[in-house]
Amino acid sequence: MSYLHHITAQSLKIDRRFIETLHPQEHNNRTIVAAIASLxxxxxxxxxxxxxxxxxxxxxxxxxxxxxxxxxxT
Incomplete structure (x- = not known):
């Protein structure tokens, strides 16, 4: 985690494996996606x-x- 402040990326892609099971009742992936968005x-x-x-x-x-x-x- 200490290396995060050295990242110079312009974008970060959230892998489809986290998105595939993203639904209101699935707490773990929702938490991960929310944390990535926040970071x-x-x-x-x-x-x-x-x-x-x-x-x-x-x-x-x-x-x-x-x-x-x-x-x-679509």
């Missing part, structure tokens, strides 16, 4: 969610203010 917000790093395939995932990611969405949901 990226303060230093201005853009968060990208990979593998969004449902409206429910889209809605939950909107709650966490994820900057970009990738996936097959």
């Amino acid at each position: 990226t917000r303060e230093p201005g790093i853009k968060a990208v969610a990979e593998g969004v395939e449902t409206e429910q995932q889209w809605d939950l990611l909107g709650e966490y203010a994820i900057d970009f969405i990738q996936g097959f949901w």
Whole structure:
């Protein structure tokens, strides 16, 4: 964790494995995604969610203010 302040990335991609099981009743992945969103917000790093395939995932990611969405949901 001490290396986090040395990161100079402009964006951070959230792997689709966290997104696949993202739903209101699944607490662990929701907590992880929320923590990633929080970690990226303060230093201005853009968060990208990979593998969004449902409206429910889209809605939950909107709650966490994820900057970009990738996936097959239309």
